[in-house]
Amino acid sequence: MTVTETLNDGLKRGYTITVTAAELDAKVQEKLLEAQPEVEIKGFRKGKVPLAILKKQFGQRILGDAVQDAIDSALKGHFETSGDRPALQPEVKARDGETWKEGDDFVVDVAYEALPDIPEVDLSGVTLEKLVVKADEASLDEALKNLAENAKNFEDRKKGTKAKDGDQVVIDFEGFIGDEAFEGGKGEEYPLVLGSGSFIPGFEEQLVGVKAGDEVEVKVSFPENYGAAHLAGKEALFKCKVHAVKAPKPAEIDDELAKKFGAEDLAALKTQVSGRLEAEYAGAARAVLKRGLLDQLDKLVSFDLPSKLVEAEAGQIAHQLWHEEHPEEHGHNHGSIEATEEHKSLAERRVRLGLLLAEIGRKAEVTVTDAEMTQAVIQSARQYPGQERAYFEFVQKNPQMQQQLRAPIFEDKVVDHILGLAKLSEKEVGKDELQKAVEALDEL
Numbered sequence: 001m002t003v004t005e006t007l008n009d010g011l012k013r014g015y016t017i018t019v020t021a022a023e024l025d026a027k028v029q030e031k032l033l034e035a036q037p038e039v040e041i042k043g044f045r046k047g048k049v050p051l052a053i054l055k056k057q058f059g060q061r062i063l064g065d066a067v068q069d070a071i072d073s074a075l076k077g078h079f080e081t082s083g084d085r086p087a088l089q090p091e092v093k094a095r096d097g098e099t100w101k102e103g104d105d106f107v108v109d110v111a112y113e114a115l116p117d118i119p120e121v122d123l124s125g126v127t128l129e130k131l132v133v134k135a136d137e138a139s140l141d142e143a144l145k146n147l148a149e150n151a152k153n154f155e156d157r158k159k160g161t162k163a164k165d166g167d168q169v170v171i172d173f174e175g176f177i178g179d180e181a182f183e184g185g186k187g188e189e190y191p192l193v194l195g196s197g198s199f200i201p202g203f204e205e206q207l208v209g210v211k212a213g214d215e216v217e218v219k220v221s222f223p224e225n226y227g228a229a230h231l232a233g234k235e236a237l238f239k240c241k242v243h244a245v246k247a248p249k250p251a252e253i254d255d256e257l258a259k260k261f262g263a264e265d266l267a268a269l270k271t272q273v274s275g276r277l278e279a280e281y282a283g284a285a286r287a288v289l290k291r292g293l294l295d296q297l298d299k300l301v302s303f304d305l306p307s308k309l310v311e312a313e314a315g316q317i318a319h320q321l322w323h324e325e326h327p328e329e330h331g332h333n334h335g336s337i338e339a340t341e342e343h344k345s346l347a348e349r350r351v352r353l354g355l356l357l358a359e360i361g362r363k364a365e366v367t368v369t370d371a372e373m374t375q376a377v378i379q380s381a382r383q384y385p386g387q388e389r390a391y392f393e394f395v396q397k398n399p400q401m402q403q404q405l406r407a408p409i410f411e412d413k414v415v416d417h418i419l420g421l422a423k424l425s426e427k428e429v430g431k432d433e434l435q436k437a438v439e440a441l442d443e444l
Contacts, residue, residue, distance in 0.1 A: 001017065001018065001019050001020065001023055001070060002017070002018045003015055003016070003017050003074055003077075003078055004016045004017075004018070006109070007111070010304055011087070011113045011114050011115075011304050011305075011306050011307075012111075013084065013110075013111070013112055013114055014110065015078065015110045015111075016107060016108070016109055017071060017074045017107070017108050018105055018106070018107050019070045019071070019074075019105065019106045019107075020105050021102075021103050021105050021106075023070065024063065024067065024070065024106060027069065028062050028063055028066050029051070031062045031065065031066060032051050032054050032055055032058070033051070035058070035062075036049065036051065036054060039054060041057070063102065067106055070106075075090065075110065084112075084115075085114065086112040086114060086115070087112070087113045087114065087115050087306035087308060087309050088112065088113065088306070088312075089112075090110050090111065091110070091111045091112065092110050093108060093109050094106070094107070094108050095107040095108060095109055113306040113307065113309075115306065115355065116303045116304045116305065116355070118301070118303060118355060118359040119302075119303060121297065121300050121356070121360070123360075123418050123421040123422055124421055124422070124423070125300075126293065126296050126300075126418065126421075126422035126423065127296075127422065127423045127425075128289060128292050128293060128296075128419070128422055128423070128425075129289075129292070129424075129427050130289050130424060130427070131285040131288055131289070131426075131427055131428075131433070131434055131437060132285065132427065132428045132429070133278070133281035133284075133285065133428070133429060133430065133431050133434050134428070135274040135277040135278050135281070136430075136431075139277055139431060140270060140273060140274055140277070143276075143277060144257075144269075145250075145253070147253075147261060147269075147273070148250045148251045148252070148257055149250055151250075151251040151257060152248050152249055153248075153249050153251065154167075154168040154191070154246035154247065154248055154249065155246055155247055155249050156245070156246055157245045157246060159212065160211055160212075161211065161245055162208075162209045162210065162211055162245070163194060163207060163208060163209060163211070163242075163245045164194070164209075165194050165195040165208060166194065166195055166248055167245055167246060167247055168192065168193050168194075168245075168247075168248070169191075169192050169194060169207055169242055169244070169245055169246075170189055170190065170191050170192075170242070170244040170246070171187075171189075171190055171192060171207070171240050171242055171243065172188045172189065172190070172240065172241040172243070173185075173186065173190065173218075173238050173239065173240045173241075174186045174239050175236050175237070175238045176236065176239070177231070177234055177235075177236055182230075182236070184228070185236070185238070189243060192204065192207070193248075194207055200220055200222060200223065200226075201223070202218075202220045203218055203220050203238070206218045206219075207242075210245070211245060212242055212243065212244050212245050213242065215239070215241050216240050216242070217237055217240070218237070218238040218240055219235065219238075220235070220236055220238070221233070221235050221236070222234050225328040225329075253266070254266055281431065281434060284434055284435075285434060287438065287441060288434070288438060290415055291441055293415060293418060293422070294353055297353060297356060297357075297418075298349055298352065301352065301356055303352070305348060305351050305352060305355075306351070309351050310344065310347050310348055310351050311339075311347075313351055314339035314343045314344045314346075314347035315337075315339055317339070317343045317346055317350075318337045318338065318339040318340070318343045321343070322334070322337045357415070358410075358414075360414055360417070360418065361410060361413070364414070364417050366410065366413050366417055367410075368409045368410050372409050373402070373409070376405045376406075376409060377392060377395050377405060380395075
């Protein structure tokens with residue numbers, strides 16, 4: 001078996017691997033001898049089937065396995081000898097394709113892009129400032145008011161009072177397309193808060209001004225992108241009966257409110273809310289700090305990038321941004337989306353930083369533990385209530401999904417490693433200044 005270099009241009013590599021017919025035949029014989037003791041065919045005792053018969057019956061399948069084993073072995077040996085690490089799975093193509101026949105040498109062409117050599121970075125020269133925000137009284141009061149608003153009750157308005165935005169109307173309703181009532185369009189004594197946007201556009205606005213006892217007809221059009229295809233874009237009429245009009249009454253900020261949110265008393269709730277606020281501030285400050293770190297690292301290094309990785313990343317960025325600009329499109333039947341120069345520039349930054357962080361982590365022997373992976377799967381499974389077990393099984397069988405969960409954990413641990421070597425100072429700021437810093441993150 002020979003490996004011949006055909007291309008060495010930057011990070012691009014090309015090789016021809018030739019497996020001789022004699023090597024393949026020897027490999028097939030070896031596999032037949034391994035299998036012979038366990039094979040049992042009618043007319044022969046187990047382990048006594050002649051090799052010639054085994055080869056006639058299983059030869060083609062074993063030959064295919066032998067070819068694959070030979071190529072895999074050649075590639076493994078090549079990567080160990082050359083030190084190359086492919087950026088993506090190498091492309092392997094049989095040169096003779098369908099014309100190859102048993103008894104011929106087997107020749108394949110291999111092409112890949114190697115990961116670049118990453119230069120050493122003096123991390124002790126990285127200087128960063130960490131923003132620190134404390135939960136002040138104003139922020140705490142605002143958070144408590146929001147909790148009270150979410151825990152509000154509704155009380156009957158005086159008989160004959162007209163409903164206004166923010167009021168709750170208790171209604172029976174039934175929807176019709178033409179003269180036919182449609183499935184899922186009926187409800188009884190439904191508590192609807194006007195202005196909440198919980199019903200289709202135009203519905204709630206037509207109930208402003210109704211009184212208890214009123215019977216009204218509401219005419220609306222379902223959006224073109226409505227989830228139920230049989231209703232999308234169609235005009236509908238809802239017959240509604242108003243049972244009650246109720247005014248909102250925010251909950252009092254007291255011990256009773258605290259108990260509704262699982263705290264022993266108001267003092268305990270304040271401590272709980274203060275801790276949550278400071279955790280949110282810390283998370284935001286971490287994002288700002290990480291961006292500052294990546295910005296500095298990006299200026300410290302320069303190396304060739306695998307074009308296929310950049311191309312794939314640019315395509316992913318373009319696709320993601322397109323969907324953000326077209327939230328009504330949930331599928332992928334939108335044709336091709338071309339990556340712009342801006343997408344490619346951002347992709348180059350991401351690939352460069354991703355490779356750098358991976359190399360720093362590799363040299364520092366940063367690993368993701370089983371316990372960390374388990375915690376990540378548990379957190380991710382919470383998105384699918386009632387289907388957690390199925391999600392766990394899906395992740396166990398899906399290496400790509402495991403990598404998606406592992407990657408951000410690994411990156412954060414590498415960032416922590418770098419921060420431990422960098423010069424880090426703290427600056428106490430107000431939440432408004434932190435907010436401006438967070439908003440600036442979207443500018444890139």
